[in-house]
Amino acid sequence: MWTSDKIRSTFLEYFADKGHSVVESSSLVPVNDPTLLFSNAGMNQFKDVFLGIDRRSYSRATTAQKCVRAGGKHNDLDTVGRTARHHTFFEMLGNFSFGDYFKADAIRYAWEFLTEVAGLPQDRLWVTIYRDDDEAYTLWQELTDVNPRRILRLDESDNFWSMGDTGPCGPCSEIHYDRGEQYACGSNCALGVCDCDRWLEVWNLVFMQYNRDETGLLTPLPHPSIDTGMGLERLASLLQGVDSNFDTDLFTPLLAQIEKLSGQKYDRGENGFPFRVIADHSRACTFLIADGVLPANDGRGYVLRRILRRALRFGRLLGINKAFLYQNVDVVCSIMGRSYPELLEKSDFVKEVIKMEEERFLVTLNEGLKKIEDILEQAREQGRNEIEGEEAFMLYDTYGFPLDLTEDMAEENGFTVDKDGFSSMMEEQRHRARQAGKGENAFARDIQIAELLTHTPPTYFSGYEKLRDKASLLAIIKDGELCDQVADDELLVVAASTPFYAESGGQVADSGIITGKSGKMQVVDVQKVASWFIHRGLLEGSLQTGEELQLEVNQQQRTATARNHTATHLLHRALRQVLGEHAQQKGSLVEPSRLRFDFSHLASLDEDELEAIENMVNQAIWTMYPVDTTVTGINQAREMGAIALFGEKYGDQVRVVQVGDFSQELCGGTHVGNTGQIGLFKIISEGSIGSGLRRIEAFTGKYALDYLNQADAELKAIANTLKASPDDIHHKVESLTRNLKDKEKEIESLRSRLSQASSADLLQKVVQVNGARVLIAKVEGVDANTLRQNAEMLKDKLGSSVVMLASVIEDKVLLVCFVSKDLTGKGLHAGKIVGAAAKAAGGGGGGRPDMAQAGAKDSGKIDQAMAAARQIIEKSFS
Ligand code: ATP
Ligand code: MG
Secondary structure, eight states: OOOHHHHHHHHHHHHHHTTOEEOOOOOSSOSSOTTOSSOOSGGGGGHHHHTTSSOOSOSEEEEEEEEEOEETTEEOGGGTTTSSSOOSEEEEEEEEESSSSOHHHHHHHHHHIIIIISOOOGGGEEEEEETTOHHHHHHHHHHSOOOGGGEEEEOHHHHEEESSSSEEEEEEEEEEEEOOGGGOOSTTOOTTTOOSTTEEEEEEEEEEEEEEOTTOOEEEEEEEEEEEEEEHHHHHHHHTTOSSGGGSTTTHHHHHHHHHHHTOOOOSSGGGHHHHHHHHHHHHHHHHHHTTOOOOSSHHHHHHHHHHHHHHHHHHHTTOOSOOGGGGHHHHHHHHTTTOHHHHHHHHHHHHHHHHHHHHHHHHHHHHHHHHHHHHHHHHHTTOOEEOHHHHHHHHHHHOOOHHHHHHHHHHTTOEEOHHHHHHHHHHHHHHHHHHSSOHHHHHHHHHHHHHTTTSOOOEEOTTTOSEEEEEEEEEEETTEEESEEESSEEEEEESEEOOOOSBTTBOOOOEEEEOSEEEEEEEEEEEETTEEEEEEEEEEEEETTSEEEEEEOHHHHHHHHHHHHHHHHHHHHHHHHHOTTOOEEEEEEOSSOEEEEEEOSSOOOHHHHHHHHHHHHHHHHTTOBEEEEEEEHHHHHHHTOBOOTTOOOOSEEEEEEETTTEEEEOOSOOOSBGGGGOOEEEEEEEEOSTTEEEEEEEEHHHHHHHHHHHHHHHHHHHHHHTSOGGGHHHHHHHHHHHHHHHHHHHHHHHHHHHHHHHHHHHTTOEEETTEEEEEEEOOSOOHHHHHHHHHHHHHHHSSEEEEEEEEETTEEEEEEEEOHHHHTTTOOHHHHHHHHHHHTTEEEEEOSSEEEEEESOGGGHHHHHHHHHHHHHHHHO
């Protein structure tokens, strides 16, 4: 049985037998290619080898490469689930020759593998070649038994490949499988004409034989190369005898799982579309997150977010109304985990990320779905069949609907979306955001400086070897202009070489002093612009271009910074060890006084984890690992296992910082020579800085000691105040807290006794009016609440009664009146009573018949107010 695992390994073994090195798939996030969103072909990781920039120890290689085609130039998102053969995530099997064998062997191997190893029937196979590639035609005829009538010549658009507008390119040759007439899409159905599922493109062989220059001219490459790619899923569908990639063992367990989650049966036809999309997207999300991509609002993270949200919406179509996608991760792992162990290692993390994103989107999904119904309804009424850009943007901005999700729904309802309108709204928003933010000026400044320095040679950085250097002064920039001589001013200085480290990779710039014949400059900042090191500082005296400078870095600061930088490497290693390999660096700040380290992890770290991490770093410090740096090719570095950072751009030559056998990272920063120099490492805070992102701040060396000393001093001071020894402090604070609680209880009870006593005094002032008890009294030293409580309590105590209390609080009169229920029926009205009383003291107010309160500003007239109350009460009784 041709399981997908067996197909993959058979392929790799076949080419290994033919002298190919089996190379691991590279990450879906291209490490060394900012022009590429995701790895989308086997050749990506060999691009520099094909270009001749990079060399390997082998000249033939074979891989099974993880690919995603869901954004950028290659985007198959829309076709997924509609055809039997397209996915967002898929595996590409490939063999490569770097100036080794060429067309003849590439053709021979491909044919032999498909027909003899895999055993596909020859009479089903078709071959396409580039129109003018007679060489390929002859080779196919001579070396294989393909039926010559099944060799088709196609145009450049189909069968000519190029790496970019310029650079390596060449004709290609594709092998197709004819599934048979019963799959024909119509009478015009033919290979090279239609795009239906009858003709399955299985394998593409690229013959890299030319170099294209800016004018479009092709010149033959001295060492032509081979790059091939075959979709594993497609080959599996043929070898497992099924009509669709979705019916192979790579997908059936996923479809079964979706059947279980939705309670619905999978249908191979049109109705099964949501099933296929969800199955496909589950794989893509799992692999992308395992390779370090997190949902975000731009770049790679946004592609992931779009795929994930789209899957969720299709889940909704199947009646799944809760987070579910994360439950497919284990299924993906069970299918692919044997070949991609990183999945198993990170599956918990992947699940958590997916679940969090699902829950986040579910909050707005329902509202958004309602909103889109409204929008469609309104459009219908207006006779439109297009969703406006503004509406699509609102769905995006308010409800988190990626554009393609809105497009899906529009299409289902026979609508289109104004994409240009959407894009311009997006652009406007970005523009606003940019205006609001900073950083743009820095870019403009860099361009300006680079223009000024076009004729200045690049700066040599001597700061890895020494902290003091002599070099000639090449350029002075003042107020945005070059000048030859300056005195006493703020300026920018460029020298032929410098020991000053320019801010980069999170490490701050060195400070120090630059001295000339008759001037001295305090360096406050150093920035690298293109290949120049720009020193900014304040000059005392004068400087002149051409003169020799003494450049001297502040050694103390440099050493303190180096401690922190090496410590971040130790921390990075410890985080991965304690939390898992997913805990990857996402940013850092390295200063002399502290370090800050941002990394991907979902939960907050508990005390035990923090302790374990801190211990591991300190252990590494005390082990006194030597710190060595080597400069080597990027690929050797990766083969050494050095950690590269996502999103960092590395040149061909990289610097590897090796801390004993504890850690290896690509890094351009300055480090201590031995971890022992760090002395001590102390974490001072840990927290969240966004979804899935955490931040640790820490001190090293003297700063860590100062921190602990200060904490110790504070502890002693507290102990002193508490009259306890530091050891006893905990105990003491506990007993003080207990004491305080007891005292609070005591105060509470005293207060209530006091208020009872004062109400006992007040009771003496009760008078009888018409058989009812009336109490009108002044109370001192209470707040409004107590006054109210007292009045109510007195009323309850007195039974059939009217109680009005007055008090001066913060220079104003406050009046509170309660009337018992029986008396409100007899014409007594608390609101009217306080109203009249307040009026007599220059205020006003009122309220309910049984309870009211009012204020007046004239505190001197409190007695008049009470008299007025008495009057109205007596009048009400008569
Ligand atoms: P198609 O025309 O079928 O989309 P392609 O010309 O884009 O294929 P290539 O770029 O030549 O394909 O990629 C090499 C091989 O990778 C293809 O022959 C096919 O087997 C496989 N492949 C390409 N795109 C996908 C995809 N989206 N899903 C699955 N397999 C794919
Ligand atoms: Mg394609």
